[in-house]
Amino acid sequence: MIEILPDKCDFCGCCVGICPEDAIELKEAEINIIEELCTNCSKCIWSCPIEVLKFNRNGVENSSE
Amino acid sequence: MKNHYDVIVVGAGPAGSMAARFAAEKGVSVLMLEKDRDVGYPVRCGEAVSKAGIEEFIPSDSKFIASVIDKFSMNAPDGTEVVLPLEEKGYILERRIFDYELAKSASAAGAEILTRAYVNGLLIEDDIVCGVKFEYRGEQHEIKSKVVIAADGVESRVGRWAGIKTYIDFRDMECCAQYTVSNIKIDPNSLYFYFGEEYAPEGYFWVFPKGDNSANIGLGVSGMTGRKRSAISFLNHFMEKNHPDASILTQIAGGVPCSPTLEKIAAQGIILVGDAARQVNPLSGGGIASGMIGGSIGGRIAGESVKMKKPDHLLSYQKAWNDRLGKRHIVFDKIKNGIYNFSDKKFNSIAHSFSKVPMEKRTLGNLFKTALINNPSLIIDVAKVFVVK
Structure with a gap:
């Protein structure tokens, strides 16, 4: 499971642009x-x-919520 | 805010603002929606642009020009520096002011603008896009339109919702990190580029002066490199080695799609412009001027299509873009693929050869010619897109 560390994120959108599944908001x-x-x-x-x-x-819950 | 507009533009960067302005100039109603609180902020850009690139759309103005550029300094892995005087001047912009001015010009042409308006879906009827869904001040809204222009940047999702394949291969994404720093001593009129394994494999490292003793320092590496080592770790290495005393004023991350334009940038009721359409110059990674060109062509054609009541006219945007820049970008992409994974040894030997070229014969075209001397078919491509002396 992929996890985003919200405190470090710059919200640049690089990951959104390459995601083939439109799975990042x-x-x-x-x-x-x-x-x-x-x-x-x-x-x-x-x-x-x-x-x-x-x-x-380990499949930790998405911690950005 | 009305409940229907002729044209809705999603995103208020340079491409979006030009799309809004050129559509509004055709006399149609335009609404531009920006997800962030401010137009022009946060800045995700090295901010370099050619003078001619912006003057097609807005007169040069000292309030958004941080530095005037008259030369490049190209630096090989072994430290050999090659200086390249520029025939045409360039600028380092203050994007937060520049983007504001562009949005103001769209507004002056009649476009309405809403910030903090987050588009989260499209209205689609009979497979034709006919409006957007968005969140604004905590409430969900729907507004109909005849045309939607997706100018929503590298993170674009609007095109996908219309069924257009917009995601970019991670190998073509230049993953960038940049610090804006003060207290460094560099030539205020030169752009510095560094190539090679140590600083920016499969990409380049830049130091762009920004006013007095200040600079944008950053790099882009392909997702292929990013898989092994992140952009920020390359950046920190460069800073520790070369500018340990610099103060960091801003740090940003960002992605630059370095590929030819998407195969499809127009469909019934929707077009894509700027980074969302992958209209960045794939060789330089520059997207300000090309995005404004894409936005202006898209906005004009969207306005015409509404005015003439000919929805199919919208599809002519595809060809208009390809004729203006799209085909050129295919050539730039071939050149990029020819050079971007050169070895350090190769970069050094190019620098040594080019050092012998007299100053008056040093052009970008000649530099690429030297770099690709063993690849005749690419030299022809270089001649197609650069003036070679």
Whole structure:
């Protein structure tokens, strides 16, 4: 499960632009992964310029809520 | 706010504001929606642009120009510096002021603007886009329109909701991090570029002067590189090594889609402009001027299509864009693919060769010609898009 660390996020939208599933939702200073759409492909993690996304093998709840 | 507009523009960056302005100038009603509280802020940009690129749309004005640029400094991995005088001047902008001025020009042409208006869906009837759903001041709204113009940036989702494939391959995304710093000493009229493994593999590192003793310092690396090491870690390494005493005023992240334009940027009731359409110059990563051009063409055609009551006219935007810049961007993309994974050794040897070129013969075209000397087909491409002396 992919997790966004909201306190570190700059809300730049890089991950939204590369997400093939339209599974990331970005407002002004609010970002969420739409779990039903996410396939854990990890491309968002690779593209994040500031290491805000990480893969959590234990399936931790999306902490941005 | 009315309950129907001829044209709704989503996003108030340079592309959105030009789309709104050029549509409004055709005499149709226009509403531009911006998700952030302020137009022009936060800035996610190195802020470099050519003088000609902005003067097509707005006269140069010192209030949004931080620095005037007359040369490039290209730096190879072994430290060899090649200076390239520019025939045409460039600027480092103050985007937060520049974007404001562009939005004001859209408003002066008759467009209405709402900020903090977050578009979260499209109205679609019989497969034709006919308006947007958005959140504004805590309430959900729906407004109908004849045309929706998606100018919602690299993070664009509006096009996807209309069934257009807009996501970008992570290899083509330049993942960027940038600090705006003060207390550094550099030539205030030069853009500095650094290439190679240490600072920015599969991309480049930049130092752009911003007024006195200040600069935008950042880099972009491909998602392929980002998979192994993030942009911010390259940035911190550069700062520790070269500018340990600089004060950081701002830090930002961002993505620059460096690919040819999307195959489809127009459909019934909707067009895409700017970063949302992937109209960035894929070689330089510059998207301000090309976004304004895309926005202006899109806005004009949207306005005409409403005025003439010919919805199909909207689809002519695709060809109009390709003729103006789209085809050029395909060539830029080929050149980019020819050079972006050069080895350090190769960058060094290019710099050594180019150092021998006399100053008056140093042009960007000649630099790329030197870089691609062993690749004749790409040299022809260079000649197509650059003036080669």
